[in-house]
Amino acid sequence: MKKYTLKVQEIRQETADTITLCFKQPGLKKIKYLAGQYLTLSFRINGRRYSRPYSFSSSPTVDSLLETTIKRVPNGIFSNYVNDTIQTGDVVEVLEPMGDFIYTHDEETKVLYLWGVGSGITPLFSILKEVLVVQPLIQVRLVYGNKNVNSTIFQAKLDELLAKYSDRLEVWHFHTQSEASTFNSFVKSGRINAEFIINLLHGEEIAKTKHYICGPIGMKETIKTVLETLQCPEKAIFSEDFELVKNPKDFEQISTQEVTVAFESIATTLTVEKGKSVLEAALDAGLELPYSCQTGSCDTCKATLKTGSMRMIGLTKERHDLESNEFLLCCSHPLTEGVCIEIAH
Ligand SMILES: Cc1cc2nc3c(=O)[nH]c(=O)nc-3n(C[C@H](O)[C@H](O)[C@H](O)COP(=O)(O)OP(=O)(O)OC[C@H]3O[C@@H](n4cnc5c(N)ncnc54)[C@H](O)[C@@H]3O)c2cc1C
Ligand code: FES
Secondary structure, eight states: OOEEEEEEEEEEEEETTEEEEEEOOOSSSOOOOOTTOEEEEEEEETTEEEEEEEEBOSOTTTOSSEEEEEEOOTTOHHHHHHHHHOOTTOEEEEEEEEOOOOOOOOTTOOEEEEEEEGGGHHHHHHHHHHHHHHOTTOEEEEEEEESSGGGOTTHHHHHHHHHHTTTTEEEEEEETTSOOOSSOTTEEESOOOHHHHHHHHTTOOGGGEEEEEESOHHHHHHHHHHHHHTTOOGGGEEEEOSSOOOOGGGGTTOOOEEEEEEETTEEEEEEEOTTSOHHHHHHHTTOOOOOSOSSSOSSTTEEEEEESOEEEOOOSSOOTTSOTTEEEGGGEEEOSSOEEEEEOO
16 A cells, blocks of 8 residues: 655635645655545544545546545544644645545436535535536536535535536535525525435436435435435445444444454454454554554455454445455454454555
8 A cells, every 4th residue: 555745735724614635746756546536644643643534625637736625523533633733834644545436437427416415525526526527518416415504615616616517517505504595496404305306306317317425324325215216226326435334233242352463473462342343442552553444445454364253344335355354454343252363564
């Protein structure tokens, strides 16, 4: 996995709790990425190393800087650290771009639907800018939920794009904390809901649409259910999850166990409490294991199970690419005593 150090060239305050870090491309070898992918940023905070993935909000074709947009999460360690302390000129360690939430064009697709809430706009904004420029025959429709206009990330930029691409771009805003606009039918009150989705897609040739979803699980499920009812093929629906969703029922067979982790030729035995992943327990014990998404969608935390038994819980996507003894530690929980794992990085 390639690592880079990037210099912050500019910081933009997007809303009261969200900034965009704009990084200068490295001088010698430019970082290549696809719209919708993410960068993993790492910082040492109070002596401990933390890594978090942030989707590009820039488009590789349109923007010269590498941009990531970071919204504060209440009590969140990394997002608040970045919003509070990062300055122009700072140097940040990043991993090479990753992620498969990307737009791939095919001749059948005529309309691209982007569904997002809050900071979920970031990869959608990257894809939106890219597609408007690179695919001139595609219509783009964004449905975007926020509390109100002040908390809407990229509101002004979306308005500019609406003016520039008035024949190809439509944007609907949903605001949970303000009334629907009486003079703009594209501004609605409440959450993105099934009735609206059905009405919006009414008369649409569903086989000619593609859907990209980034937001809370409830919204994702609502959209997917409507799309399934309308017989939208699964291969035309893409989603990105910012958080791992754990169902307490899946933990019934899990108990606190001692687990041995072999990393960089050193074996460490640590206690993995019920509910915590092996990765969380190892990081808490001071092991600087590699990781990124923490949602089971990359490979950064992959390890080989040598003895004992583990279960992966909360995976956001099925992972048919893993061998039977390969586990993603961010989702892994010990099922038995005597679990030994090896990390081959
Ligand atoms: C592929 C990917 C792309 C992402 N892209 C972006 C992006 O472009 N912009 C962005 O702002 N964030 C993005 N995130 C989320 C980001 O990586 C961090 O998870 C987020 O900033 C919180 O980190 P933290 O250290 O501040 O919070 P933590 O200290 O890790 O968590 C604190 C608490 O907040 C909860 N929490 C964690 N993440 C979220 C969340 N996203 N929303 C609500 N509650 C949460 C946790 O369950 C925990 O209880 C992305 C995540 C993934 C997996
Ligand atoms: S950190 Fe990405 S799969 Fe575990």
